[in-house]
Amino acid sequence: MRNILIIGIGSGNPDHMTVEAIEALNRADVLFIPDKGEEKAALRSLRESICTRFIRQPGYRTVPVAIPKRAEAGADYRGVVDDWHERIAASYCSLFETELAEGENGALMVWGDPALYDSTLRIMERVAASGLALDWQVYPGISSVQVLAARHRIPLNSIGGPILVTTGRRLAAGFPADQDSVVVMLDGEQSFGAVDPEGLDIYWGAYLGTPDEILLAGPLAALSAEITRVRAEARARHGWIMDTYLLRRRPA
Numbered sequence: 001m002r003n004i005l006i007i008g009i010g011s012g013n014p015d016h017m018t019v020e021a022i023e024a025l026n027r028a029d030v031l032f033i034p035d036k037g038e039e040k041a042a043l044r045s046l047r048e049s050i051c052t053r054f055i056r057q058p059g060y061r062t063v064p065v066a067i068p069k070r071a072e073a074g075a076d077y078r079g080v081v082d083d084w085h086e087r088i089a090a091s092y093c094s095l096f097e098t099e100l101a102e103g104e105n106g107a108l109m110v111w112g113d114p115a116l117y118d119s120t121l122r123i124m125e126r127v128a129a130s131g132l133a134l135d136w137q138v139y140p141g142i143s144s145v146q147v148l149a150a151r152h153r154i155p156l157n158s159i160g161g162p163i164l165v166t167t168g169r170r171l172a173a174g175f176p177a178d179q180d181s182v183v184v185m186l187d188g189e190q191s192f193g194a195v196d197p198e199g200l201d202i203y204w205g206a207y208l209g210t211p212d213e214i215l216l217a218g219p220l221a222a223l224s225a226e227i228t229r230v231r232a233e234a235r236a237r238h239g240w241i242m243d244t245y246l247l248r249r250r251p252a
Ligand SMILES: C[S@@+](CC[C@H](N)C(=O)[O-])C[C@H]1O[C@@H](n2cnc3c(N)ncnc32)[C@H](O)[C@@H]1O
Pocket: 011, 012, 111, 112, 113, 114, 115, 116, 117, 118, 142, 143, 144, 145, 184, 185, 186, 187, 205, 206, 207, 208, 209, 210, 242, 243, 244
């Protein structure tokens, strides 16, 4: 049987690799390297420094994986993503079959933690459902959300309270009335600018874990315009940006 190691590599800092992830990486015969849009530059440089620093026997092979382009989402977002995942799964399936021998370990290095806004595990289910005899294990990574909380020195939840982790697209519909702590990811539109800032604090972080990390925190009403400006400048300077933030309702 072929085996796939799904390895969380942290979200920018090679020091965030766990010992378990390093040992898994050292069992890999083949590293499958996806070519991804937003994460491209950052992912490539993090992956390279991790491989150079942690792989003890550089006898592994690397195999590039061409990731098909996603169609424009339009009204049928779920349908488009479904179709896209099916095409990615087909691409992985044929590469696993041709590039991995029976008994070999392939590895996929996943940004942050594979459980959070990453489709690798859903795609693995599809690959397995296609009939290829295959097993896989998951090695958790330090997520950007954990780094955000650590850098700002805050807990994510209020005492005994829940946390909602959501996307910029959903936040744009308004700050949920029944929540006091909302973590926002995948926000290319600065959706914090679309919510009523009254009574909200923001804890914002970009390039978390990397040498270019930027942190800003304070009342949303006072910081919204500044974060938008800092974000645009940084994005222009680096050519890419990844940012995430916590919105927290101030206790009455
Ligand atoms: C496709 S999701 C992947 C999340 C990843 N699995 C994790 O555990 O952090 C990408 C989003 O995660 C957030 N993100 C990932 N890395 C980040 C970083 N180094 N700094 C700030 N935000 C980051 C951003 O909101 C970005 O749009």
